[in-house]
Amino acid sequence: MTLDASELQTIEHDVLVIGAGGAGLRAAIECSAQGLSTGVVSKSLLGKAHTVMAEGGMAAAMGNVDARDNWKIHFRDTMRGGKFLNVWRMAELHAKQAPERVRELEEWGAVFDRTKDGLISQRNFGGHRYPRLAHVGDRTGLELIRSLQDHGVHQGISFHMECTALELLKDGDRVAGVLCYWRETGRFVVFKTKAAILATGGGGKAWKITSNSWEYTGDGLAMAYEAGAELMDMEFTQFHPTGMVWPPSVRGTLVTEGVRGDGGVLKNSNNDRFMFKYIPEKFAAETANTIEEAERWLNGDKNARRPPELLTRDEVARSITAEIKAGRGSPHGGVFLDIASRRPADFIKRKLPSMYHQFKELAEVDITKEPMEVGPTLHYFMGGVRVDADSQMSTVPGLFAAGECAAGLHGANRLGGNSLSDLIVFGKLSGSGAAAYVRGLSATPQVRNDQVLAGVRRATDILRRESGTNPYLLHEKLTETMQANVGIVRVKDELEKAIEDLESLKKEAETMKAPGASQYNPGWHEALSMQSLLITSEVVTRAALTREESRGAHTRNDFPGEREEWLQYNVIIKKGARGMEVEKRKRPDPPPKLKEIAHAKIEDLESGKVGADYE
Amino acid sequence: MSKRTFRVWRGDNNGGTFRTYEVEVDPGMVVLDVLHRIQANDANDLALRWNCKAGKCGSCSMEINGKPKLSCMTRMNIFAPDETITVQPLKTFPVIKDLVTDVSWNYEQNKRIPKFKPRPREADGTHRMYQEDVDRVQEFRKCIECYLCQDTCHVLRDRSRNDAFVGPRFMIRLASLEMHPLDDDDRIPEIRKEFGSGLCNITRCCTEVCPEHINITDNGIIPLKERVVDRYFDPVAIIGRKLLGIRRRTKSRAEGK
Secondary structure, three states: OOOOHHHOEEEEEEEEEEOOOHHHHHHHHHHHHOOOOEEEEEOOOOOOOHHHHOOOOEEOOOOOOOOOOOHHHHHHHHHHHOOOOOOHHHHHHHHHHHHHHHHHHHHOOOOOOEOOOOOEOEEOOOOOOOOOEEOOOOOHHHHHHHHHHHHHOOOOOEEEEOEEEEEEEEEOOEEEEEEEEEOOOOOEEEEEEEEEEEOOOOOHHHOOOEOOOOOOOOHHHHHHHHOOOOEEOOOOEEEEEEEEOOOHHHOOOEOOOHHHHOOOEEEOOOOOOHHHHHOOHHHHOOEOOOHHHHHHHHOOOOOOOEOHHHOOHHHHHHHHHHHHHOOOOOOOOOEEEEOOOOOOHHHHHHHOHHHHHHHHHHHOOOOOOOOEEEEEEEEEEOOEEOOOOOOOEOOOOOEEEOHHHEOOOOOOOOOOOHHHHHHHHHHHHHHHHHHHHHHHOOOOOOOOHHHHHHHHHHHHHHHHOOOOEOHHHHHHHHHHHHHHHOOOOEOHHHHHHHHHHHHHHHHHHOOEOOOOOOOOOHHHHHHHHHHHHHHHHHHHHHHHHHOOOOEOOEOEOOOOOOOHHHHHEEEEEEEEOOEEEEEEEEOOOOOHHHHHHHHOOHHHHHHOOOOOOOO | OEEEEEEEEEEEOOEEEEEEEEEEEOOOOEHHHHHHHHHHHOOOOOOOOOOOOOOOOOOOEEEEOOEEEEHHHOEHHHOOOOOOEEEEOOOOOOEEEOOEEOOHHHHHHHHHOOOOOEOOOOOOOOOOOOHHHHHHHHHHOOOOOOOHHHHHOHHHHOOOOOOOOOOHHHHHHHHHHHOOOOEOOOOHHHHHHOOOHHHOOOOOHHHHHOOOOOOHHHHHHHHHHHHHHHHHHOHHHHHHHHHHOOOOOOOOHHHHO
């Protein structure tokens, strides 16, 4: 069969945003506001992206519930949560700009829960010193996505739904377009575009137990990698401490941290609140060490310290894993999360309605009467495309990234609530970054037909083959090795085993076969996303093998504890002439003022003894 | 584990037929899990939509034994042990393939609704609203756009009046704007004339199928109908309009042009 690129459908935009979650929609709104012709492609229908599942809230130091809060404390919490590996400038921009981005959502129709004074209410969450998460019950992500969607459809943005991006097209080293296909017809489309913004999220679907949906196959990470961009901090994959563990078909589905923020506690099979045993040294000064003090905090005593159930996610996930391993787990291999005995039923139903609904319908558990069973689930990638903090541009000119698929803000571990605020802060910044880039271009980059045709051929080979590997079964094999060998606690031998497995899976993937035609064919879609998943999995595994220490979400059994030396480095991976190039790259020195604020004692920061001269 | 019989509609907009699959079902499974098992083992190209698998995104809508449902929230243990489970696409929308329908009409309706128009912020830069004033709107904003209400609505399903009525989903979207404490826009003439509030005959079928348990009819559509009646048919308002010149808009913006 001979292909002619001129017969392919072509659509032109100044900017193409890939992904229609919070970051993608916010980026598109900004591009459009700056007068660019803006397109958005999304694998699903509009409004269904993974953002919709975010539950707890978005972190912004508005100080509506506790007036002592401000951006510096939010910044300090973020850096400490990220074990100081965060990109300093990103953590600063995020903490400073999040409040205005939240207020802007209200301007676009979002209806947050209110304080008694009629302001946006804020709830407690792990690692945040003060109640900081603007929220709507436990369906904040839905509110975010719907507000952006309903605002965005009036902004002149072109939405191309159920359209999957396959490959970034380049003119020399610059972005010139994106090759995509329509899921409905299986036909290909070439977007000619001066800039592309990746807002594609992470790659949790490489693991067996994950809170992620089918869309999370690392497409943006793999496309950026293939285009020559650098990926950073990919060893840091967050295991959320509380996913459902039963029934098997929903294993991994998220249980919001809001349950603990609103008073829920973790217990083992002996009915002990075990988290008191696992308070790490560096958080000891700010964590309650008796049940009595934790209870006072819950009842609003501002002098009491926070309960250990609200330690950062990496700490809680490891503690739960240790309890289960010690034989003190729940019947289905988790631990107990109890809010039933802590709060009245009407409170639970009002503040956590979708948790109530989810457990009632899927597990036949009434969370107002009995405890939930929960365990760690792969939830989030801290790492991603390395970008400039202010413009969000990658090392490939014209290629931008925002949200989960970008690296930097969260360092080695993300605080709950910092993801939704990440989306709106850096979504907007990537939009203005792309607009500035497009305005500065002297000529429109041109798409090369040979690159388009090669991409089309690679994709259609999967359909044309006589027989071959079943993509679903291949995916299952991938999740088995990643779950077993690149899990919450890692060790050299297992990581090497994973690399070995990945090599053989890559071979098998070369002969994947999707039966049927190209029209809305999930088997074919699955095969195409396997290619992204394999690249993503290999990057994570190689990065994990390289970092010989335990920091944040990356735990190495053979290298326990944080190593001072490793704080100086990021692991950077990019495509080289002979496969993946892994580099241990020295980090730039932190700006002195920011360093002082991040390391300050909380009393000194709050009294203004530190940081008062920096705004 | 037990073996269950599934009849799944396979085809496209040129027609199709039910195909039968015998599937092993594990405890705790929902219908979507079974469909995924069929897809992985027997029919790689079986088309269906899904995302969150927890009733939060509204993607996996279909008709299960004749009832519009989210397949991710339909547990297998609600069926009798030997019951055959029949799965077909939403009837109100054109089929694309298998269980996937073309719901783009809904996105067009959403675009027709004028956007939120907030009053100015207060002097301190905030908007003040009280929880009791937003409770009602928050109920409508729980909508996950699964379109089960659109699928079951008689006006759309049986009378095909999608030319005149936006359907329950967008009536509650309109209600969420009309009752939003910050929204300054007057939406009543459009609700009647452009979006067709009068076509709903309050059978409450939409409310029954809503997986978010939004009281679409009683809390959303009926209050909108009452506001329309107040504007157009309330004798006091008519006198006010005719004798005292108190004018509230009765023509839609499209009519005014």
